[in-house]
Amino acid sequence: MKEINLTVNSQPYRLSVPPHRTLLEVIREDLGLTGTKEGCGLGECGACTVLMDGQAVNSCLVLAAEADGKEITTVEGLADGDKLHPIQQAFVDHGGLQCGFCTPGMILSAKALLDKNPHPTEEEIKQGIAGNLCRCTGYAKIIESIKAAADNMGGK
Amino acid sequence: MAELSVIGQRVPRVDAREKVTGQAKYAADYSLPDMLWCKLLRSPHPHARILNIDTSQAEKLPGVKGIVTGKDFGGWSWGWMPATRDETPLAVDKVRYMAEAVAGLAAVDEDTAEEATGLIKVDYEELPGVFDPEEAMKDGAPQVHDYVKNNISVEYHWNFGDTEKAFAESHLVREDRFRTARATHGYLEPPAILAYYDPTGYITVWASKQSPYFHYRHLAACFKLPLSRVRVVQPFIGGGFGGTKNDSLAGDFCAVLLSKMTGRPVKYIESMEEELATSRRRHSVIVYSKMGVDKDGLLKAIQHRVVADGGGYTAIGPLSMYLNGFITTLPYRLPHFKFDAYRVFTNNPIGAAMRGHGVTHTRFAAEIQMEMLAEELGIDPVEMRMRNAIDNPKPGEIYETINKVTLETCGLKQAIKEAVEDPLWRDRDKMPKKEGAISWGVGLSGTSYSGGARQMGHQACAAIIRLCEDGTVNLITGATDCGQGSDTVLCMIAAEEMGIKLDDVSIKRVDTAYTPVDPGSYGSRVTILAGQATQKAARQVKKQLLEVAAKNWQVKPEDVEIRLGEVSLKSDPSKKMPFIKLARIACYSGTGAVIMGTGYSSYGIEHLDLTSGTGNGACSYSFTAHTARVGVDMETGKIITTGFTLASDCGRLLSPIQAEGQIEGGAIQGLGQALYEDFIMDKGKTLNPTFLDYKMPHALDVPNMKLIDIVTDDPFGPFGAKEASEGSIVSAPPAVISAIHDATGIWFKELPVTPEKVVKALKEKK
Numbered sequence: 055m056k057e058i059n060l061t062v063n064s065q066p067y068r069l070s071v072p073p074h075r076t077l078l079e080v081i082r083e084d085l086g087l088t089g090t091k092e093g094c095g096l097g098e099c100g101a102c103t104v105l106m107d108g109q110a111v112n113s114c115l116v117l118a119a120e121a122d123g124k125e126i127t128t129v130e131g132l133a134d135g136d137k138l139h140p141i142q143q144a145f146v147d148h149g150g151l152q153c154g155f156c157t158p159g160m161i162l163s164a165k166a167l168l169d170k171n172p173h174p175t176e177e178e179i180k181q182g183i184a185g186n187l188c189r190c191t192g193y194a195k196i197i198e199s200i201k202a203a204a205d206n207m208g209g210k
Numbered sequence: 211m212a213e214l215s216v217i218g219q220r221v222p223r224v225d226a227r228e229k230v231t232g233q234a235k236y237a238a239d240y241s242l243p244d245m246l247w248c249k250l251l252r253s254p255h256p257h258a259r260i261l262n263i264d265t266s267q268a269e270k271l272p273g274v275k276g277i278v279t280g281k282d283f284g285g286w287s288w289g290w291m292p293a294t295r296d297e298t299p300l301a302v303d304k305v306r307y308m309a310e311a312v313a314g315l316a317a318v319d320e321d322t323a324e325e326a327t328g329l330i331k332v333d334y335e336e337l338p339g340v341f342d343p344e345e346a347m348k349d350g351a352p353q354v355h356d357y358v359k360n361n362i363s364v365e366y367h368w369n370f371g372d373t374e375k376a377f378a379e380s381h382l383v384r385e386d387r388f389r390t391a392r393a394t395h396g397y398l399e400p401p402a403i404l405a406y407y408d409p410t411g412y413i414t415v416w417a418s419k420q421s422p423y424f425h426y427r428h429l430a431a432c433f434k435l436p437l438s439r440v441r442v443v444q445p446f447i448g449g450g451f452g453g454t455k456n457d458s459l460a461g462d463f464c465a466v467l468l469s470k471m472t473g474r475p476v477k478y479i480e481s482m483e484e485e486l487a488t489s490r491r492r493h494s495v496i497v498y499s500k501m502g503v504d505k506d507g508l509l510k511a512i513q514h515r516v517v518a519d520g521g522g523y524t525a526i527g528p529l530s531m532y533l534n535g536f537i538t539t540l541p542y543r544l545p546h547f548k549f550d551a552y553r554v555f556t557n558n559p560i561g562a563a564m565r566g567h568g569v570t571h572t573r574f575a576a577e578i579q580m581e582m583l584a585e586e587l588g589i590d591p592v593e594m595r596m597r598n599a600i601d602n603p604k605p606g607e608i609y610e611t612i613n614k615v616t617l618e619t620c621g622l623k624q625a626i627k628e629a630v631e632d633p634l635w636r637d638r639d640k641m642p643k644k645e646g647a648i649s650w651g652v653g654l655s656g657t658s659y660s661g662g663a664r665q666m667g668h669q670a671c672a673a674i675i676r677l678c679e680d681g682t683v684n685l686i687t688g689a690t691d692c693g694q695g696s697d698t699v700l701c702m703i704a705a706e707e708m709g710i711k712l713d714d715v716s717i718k719r720v721d722t723a724y725t726p727v728d729p730g731s732y733g734s735r736v737t738i739l740a741g742q743a744t745q746k747a748a749r750q751v752k753k754q755l756l757e758v759a760a761k762n763w764q765v766k767p768e769d770v771e772i773r774l775g776e777v778s779l780k781s782d783p784s785k786k787m788p789f790i791k792l793a794r795i796a797c798y799s800g801t802g803a804v805i806m807g808t809g810y811s812s813y814g815i816e817h818l819d820l821t822s823g824t825g826n827g828a829c830s831y832s833f834t835a836h837t838a839r840v841g842v843d844m845e846t847g848k849i850i851t852t853g854f855t856l857a858s859d860c861g862r863l864l865s866p867i868q869a870e871g872q873i874e875g876g877a878i879q880g881l882g883q884a885l886y887e888d889f890i891m892d893k894g895k896t897l898n899p900t901f902l903d904y905k906m907p908h909a910l911d912v913p914n915m916k917l918i919d920i921v922t923d924d925p926f927g928p929f930g931a932k933e934a935s936e937g938s939i940v941s942a943p944p945a946v947i948s949a950i951h952d953a954t955g956i957w958f959k960e961l962p963v964t965p966e967k968v969v970k971a972l973k974e975k976k
Contacts, residue, residue, distance in 0.1 A: 093399065093901075094398075096902070146230055191874060191875050
């Protein structure tokens, strides 16, 4: 077992984890934050995407031990009370989701993109979510949602 | 059409907020205290006799609480039709496809369960396998099941008109062999279940089922319990698209039985690798298509002989094969049609349903072959389609096909007309044809799909609406939203009918203990049939409220109007009250009323005739025309798609954002099947059971999409609605293949058209 300290959605946690435990397992099972989804478990679908020190990562491929000392943001950490984050609001308004299973990961990939590049081109948006599969939407309304979020956030 | 307040508005999904905040709970997100984890042991052979299963070592592993094998289910089997119930929860004597489950166990945690499966020892006697459906039909081929001859799982022979005479009289006849891919649904949520068998004899499950009432019946039958003691509580569903999540799986039955044995809740989550290796995927179908036309290109006859790879069990195969044939008579006028269908058992994973069920194969073949004939005759592909397309019947008139499929609206000609007026097609000759190694092409398709599918047995959807005293309502239905947006559409229908705001309608997930029985989410039936049920329930509530208002104002009910939460007198709109006030009057006057409305659907309630292929398999039919622009790298064979124009007659779009999302999603799933997606099989083994190797489209593969609505108001759908998205997935592959032909001069007849196939074909062409 290894002692780790991590911050998830601004809350500090101290946990004792086996060496093979993934960050995804810690988030879902130890912290009970089930908004982060497990699709493939192999880093191919992006459903488990979270932000680790601002970088979008597949949490199924990150060992919990590697997250020691890091700051993690999951989908539960985006809204400000009842007020949705502008990216969440844009997905709601523009139909950027259907079944919703890819949505938490998709929104976090979008956040990682917009944090670095507040005014992305369509091609840059596609690159930004290229690691996140969506089987329902055909991506058009996701791309539209991210564009709208970028516009609404005005580079903030 | 009367002025609508809610229907047709661009409103967000009713479940959007739960989904973007991560609060929407899917099956794998549920847990119970003291819960055990289930894992399955799967066969390493595609065809083998099970000689012995030794679980003793696994039982000794600390933490293992229960183990089940096929015999523990007491010989119970299931399947779509009584005569084809050939599948048991776990293999009993024999495994018929690789990775078929042979044992299940429950342990205190996932790691222990995983470790224990490795300790179960199964002795197999390997049997010769058969992996090609045409080989499997031959005398002497290995027999997958003993109850049929030559591995024929399902066969139909339909004959409408006189195809022989029609071919003899045709100016030109072509015969070609087409083949569709081994494609799968590709949802991101692997199947999962949390099951609890209460020792007093009640089952409760939280399971990822897009048609939970199938599962409810399977569990009651398997565990010999009354239906009233089976509770399927529906979580959010991470995508369905038919097949797997419309059926029950080994993990479901094992979790319930292990819970019964241990007295503890049991959770099972399939790994994506297991899912991709065993999913009840779309059949791979060989279509021998013969098509005859006269000198003007008018269709004289189609003869289809289809051979489908059924895999190890029948599942929903009888319906799949029916759907392969029943609307080949749409969307073009067809005087003679012959159909011989064979679904064949092999030692591959099970062939079943997927979005565009059945029609994707034969319509692909017919579309491409019609273009080939047009090319030979020197007729423009648009002209060829316009000459043959069914006209939109005048209001009140009915078009009937030779196999008695009837329709009252058909927007195909308008869809083709508008699709080819769009610059993607119109300006195709102004666009470059060749840029470096890239050769560009544009293609067209015109197809049809059925909506409001009929089923064997129970067909009606139902809805209940309860009025709350604060003027809001609860909508209760057994219909499932597995992502397609039907909860939103049903709430919009309730709000529109009752004259209240969408925000005042609340819908919850299906729970078979409380919601009315429902056939399921398949065959594009929810909007049409649960929609009609919702309309009826809403009208009942409204009728009661109008009577209360009329009594209160001393007028007749027909003098009162309710619209967007305002109740007013038609003759004097200044006399009005808010809806909440009317609700309070209704609920509190006298002893107080309890106002509820119920309704069930009545569209399309006819007997489904699988053996003759005659009659309507659905309530209404959508019509779709797609154009696609592709670039083919003539050196590497790589194909890029840069534009899609999607013209769809989905009737009236009730919730445009949702319908557009369905149409776009269907087109991109179709693009995947045209260009990328196929399970590579080697003697029953799936060589690419991962997303990386199976290759679904990602964001960078997606072209610009332009949507065109062709509005027809179909009488067999609430507010004129028809299906959306299944037409789109049917139409996308032929448009793409036609575009590849335009770019390369080559007709590809086997899907998907991978770079390898392109390079090979280009070499052969030289």
